[in-house]
Amino acid sequence: MKRYRLSVAYDGTDFCGWGVQPQMRTVQGVMGEACNKIFNEVGDVTAAGRTDSGVHAAGQTVHLDCETSIKAQNMAYRLNAVLPDDVVVESVKIVEDDFHARFHCLAKQYVYRLANGKVPPLFDRSTVAWEQRPLDLHPMREAAKYIEGEHDFKAFMNVGREMESTVRKILRFNVKRRQGQLIFSILGTGFLYNQVRVMVGTMIDIGLGKIPALMIKDILQSRDRKNAGVTVEAKGLSLQKTIYAGDPSEKMLPQ
Amino acid sequence: MKRYRLSVAYDGTDFCGWGVQPQMRTVQGVMGEACNKIFNEVGDVTAAGRTDSGVHAAGQTVHLDCETSIKAQNMAYRLNAVLPDDVVVESVKIVEDDFHARFHCLAKQYVYRLANGKVPPLFDRSTVAWEQRPLDLHPMREAAKYIEGEHDFKAFMNVGREMESTVRKILRFNVKRRQGQLIFSILGTGFLYNQVRVMVGTMIDIGLGKIPALMIKDILQSRDRKNAGVTVEAKGLSLQKTIYAGDPSEKMLPQ
Numbered sequence: 001m002k003r004y005r006l007s008v009a010y011d012g013t014d015f016c017g018w019g020v021q022p023q024m025r026t027v028q029g030v031m032g033e034a035c036n037k038i039f040n041e042v043g044d045v046t047a048a049g050r051t052d053s054g055v056h057a058a059g060q061t062v063h064l065d066c067e068t069s070i071k072a073q074n075m076a077y078r079l080n081a082v083l084p085d086d087v088v089v090e091s092v093k094i095v096e097d098d099f100h101a102r103f104h105c106l107a108k109q110y111v112y113r114l115a116n117g118k119v120p121p122l123f124d125r126s127t128v129a130w131e132q133r134p135l136d137l138h139p140m141r142e143a144a145k146y147i148e149g150e151h152d153f154k155a156f157m158n159v160g161r162e163m164e165s166t167v168r169k170i171l172r173f174n175v176k177r178r179q180g181q182l183i184f185s186i187l188g189t190g191f192l193y194n195q196v197r198v199m200v201g202t203m204i205d206i207g208l209g210k211i212p213a214l215m216i217k218d219i220l221q222s223r224d225r226k227n228a229g230v231t232v233e234a235k236g237l238s239l240q241k242t243i244y245a246g247d248p249s250e251k252m253l254p255q
Numbered sequence: 256m257k258r259y260r261l262s263v264a265y266d267g268t269d270f271c272g273w274g275v276q277p278q279m280r281t282v283q284g285v286m287g288e289a290c291n292k293i294f295n296e297v298g299d300v301t302a303a304g305r306t307d308s309g310v311h312a313a314g315q316t317v318h319l320d321c322e323t324s325i326k327a328q329n330m331a332y333r334l335n336a337v338l339p340d341d342v343v344v345e346s347v348k349i350v351e352d353d354f355h356a357r358f359h360c361l362a363k364q365y366v367y368r369l370a371n372g373k374v375p376p377l378f379d380r381s382t383v384a385w386e387q388r389p390l391d392l393h394p395m396r397e398a399a400k401y402i403e404g405e406h407d408f409k410a411f412m413n414v415g416r417e418m419e420s421t422v423r424k425i426l427r428f429n430v431k432r433r434q435g436q437l438i439f440s441i442l443g444t445g446f447l448y449n450q451v452r453v454m455v456g457t458m459i460d461i462g463l464g465k466i467p468a469l470m471i472k473d474i475l476q477s478r479d480r481k482n483a484g485v486t487v488e489a490k491g492l493s494l495q496k497t498i499y500a501g502d503p504s505e506k507m508l509p510q
Contacts, residue, residue, distance in 0.1 A: 009377050009378075010377070011377060011378055011380075056378070058378075076373070076374065077373060080374065080375055085375065085377075085380055086377070087377075088374055088375055088377045089374075090374050118331070118332060119331065119335065119343055119344075119345050120335055120340065120343055122264050122265070122266060122340075122341070122342075122343045123264075123266055123311070123313075123379070123381075123382055124378070124379075125266075125340055126378075127378055
């Protein structure tokens with residue numbers, strides 16, 4: 001048995017999220033089936049981040065153990081040949097037996113895409129949410145700076161998963177406008193349940209001028225979910241990068 | 256009754272092409288239904304180019320006559336509210352009564368997108384075809400130059416529509432590589448049935464080194480469909496631009 005590290009992307013539209021659930025189509029389930037078709041003795045397929053229903057991944061990292069005569073450089077090709085067209089394995093390499101996709105992940109970058117104009121998104125409508133009302137970039141950028149750092153994010157968490165602590169560290173929160181879309185990029189060492197989607201929902205209130213940017217600080221301090229914005233729809237969200245020690249992307253992390 | 260000019264985009268995946276056919280879901284049919292819901296006395300919906308089944312449009316132009324109290328600047332919004340999510344009206348304006356989307360169109364630009372790498376396309380898999388084998392850009396670019404100009408394109412036409420003449424004029428044929436994709440852009444005053452898809456199929460043979468670039472000249476001269484390449488799949492093709500006198504895009508045309 002060897003341990004393999006896979007870089008995986010998927011369109012979350014038709015998946016009930018990453019984690020296996022009975023009777024549901026999940027990415028973990030589909031990947032397990034594909035692996036069982038071509039390898040012997042496949043262990044559990046473990047991901048850096050268990051994305052929710054409808055959430056996409058451009059840069060998910062996965063590890064699994066298997067016994068196979070197929071060379072690592074041919075495994076992506078073999079897996080893609082049996083996987084459905086909404087999951088793609090981009091690369092595979094052999095790693096140390098103790099590599100763990102989840103526990104060794106230093107940071108994750110999520111991206112939320114929001115078309116902001118009068119015309120709805122078309123070709124990318126599966127991966128881009130839509131807000132018709134004009135959003136002002138400036139206060140959203142100000143608010144994003146208040147979110148950066150280590151805070152108790154309880155106000156931005158939906159109930160759903162048990163958590164020992166609601167303190168998390170956001171390393172970077174950028175907001176930019178590009179070709180009629182707002183792109184929210186959030187780099188953090190860990191995230192609470194629905195945290196990114198609640199933060200983006202709150203950002204929208206700020207961009208609309210419903211609340212001032214500075215109020216983010218009060219919302220954080222209140223630790224009360226009622227004070228934050230709505231949970232924006234899943235389809236705009238993508239797990240963009242998962243970062244490990246020694247990866248080229250490690251340079252994205254603050255020194 | 257006033258005549259309106261609409262700029263329309265659609266994802267062709269779930270359409271049997273532009274033109275109305277009984278029992279089939281067509282863009283013309285869906286647009287006609289949407290117009291009938293919100294306007295009175297709508298005439299035929301006429302497009303610059305009648306795209307085939309599975310072909311997309313980013314810049315289709317349409318005209319229609321109707322009697323309505325809705326202002327032109329609000330029509331796109333009203334139409335998008337009743338159209339399905341795979342058709343989007345980008346803008347609407349009132350034009351002269353004799354404006355004709357098809358007959359007044361000076362030129363059309365088609366774009367064919369082909370992912371060219373070991374990993375299949377994912378998020379854009381509905382609009383990008385895939386060729387795993389490495390394609391050499393240089394001879395394809397050479398061949399594209401031989402295609403430019405006025406030629407008898409009978410060898411690049413599939414049987415299907417009656418044509419008086421098979422002579423057409425290609426104003427520009429560019430091929431570039433961008434982020435792992437080959438982008439074929441073809442600007443012409445008119446196209447034969449499946450012409451772009453047969454030309455791209457022949458380009459792939461050239462990019463693979465199966466035939467030399469110069470052979471394009473022999474294929475043109477032969478006027479024999481058997482000598483050209485396969486008809487590549489529809490999903491990579493998009494009607495990108497439709498150009499009229501006085502439009503800003505008119506400057507794309509050679510002087």
